[in-house]
Amino acid sequence: MDILNKLEDAEVLDRVVEPTQKVARRLPRGPVRDTLHGTWLGHPVHPMLVQASVGAWLSAGVLDLWRGGDDAARRLAAFGLLISAPAVLAGTADWSEQHEQQMRVGVVHALANGTAIGLYGASLLARTPARRRALRYAGLGVASIGALLGGRLSFRQAGGVNHAEPVPHLVEPGWHDLGTLNDLPDGRPVRRMLGEVPLLVLRRGEDADVLADRCSHLSGPLSDGEISDGCVTCPWHGSVFRLSDGSVARGPATAPQPVFETEVRDGVLRVRLPGAG
Secondary structure: OHHHHHHHOOHHHHHHHHHHHHHHOOOOOOHHHHHHHOOOOOOOOHHHHHHHHHHHHHHHHHHOOOOOOHHHHHHHHHHHHHHHHHHHHHHHHHHOOOOHHHHHHHHHHHHHHHHHHHHHHHHHHOOOHHHHHHHHHHHHHHHHHHHHHHHHHHHHOOOOOOOOOOHHHHOOOOOEEEEEHHHOOEOOOEEEEEOOEEEEEEEEOOEEEEEEOEOOOOOOEHHHOEEEOOEEEOOOOOOEEEOOOOOEEEOOOOOOOOEEEEEEEOOEEEEEOOOOO
């Protein structure tokens, strides 16, 4: 849709994005923030929480079609509001670590959802069933706009997806030569290409650690990152991966980094994906 394309490029939204991002990033990195990202789950937790809220509100809208459904609809509206609190926190944590086009769409997505929350909250305070019903339907309409923008973020702009997922499908099975081990700097990460797949290679004396180079979070170049305590830190958004197995030590990444088996034969470093023959 043309209007959504224009929304991605609307630099005027940066006046809201930039100060809001600074506030969102005040939450320190660590267990709480990783929980909100969904690092423990293996994928973002925000969409799951949103489904619970929107599902409750949609169910309330169905009940509002029949006379006598007001009490049950109010309970569902209240449940949706209860779940919206952790959904907002998780979404804010994810949004604060995205690129500028995603953040522009995301701030309007948040505005729509915030308006929906306000409308459903007002419906709980309204005195007559007719007014409560009208507020709930208004909230559902605005939440639908928020859902449309959330879909744009997820599927068109690839926010929250695993950007390293294609790697196993692009690498042929078996062992592949990466070059002479002695040509690699010892203890410093470098980037090497395996066909069309960039790899991070860290030589450790007579052996090496090799991971897919593009960060699973937003494709940041891990070979430009810092190495410390057996981990590499993405230079773009600070995701930390263990070099030994590619697992996530700290978010915002939620998916592990593909790791390669290595061997040195006749001075040549060779790699393969685990289980690839």
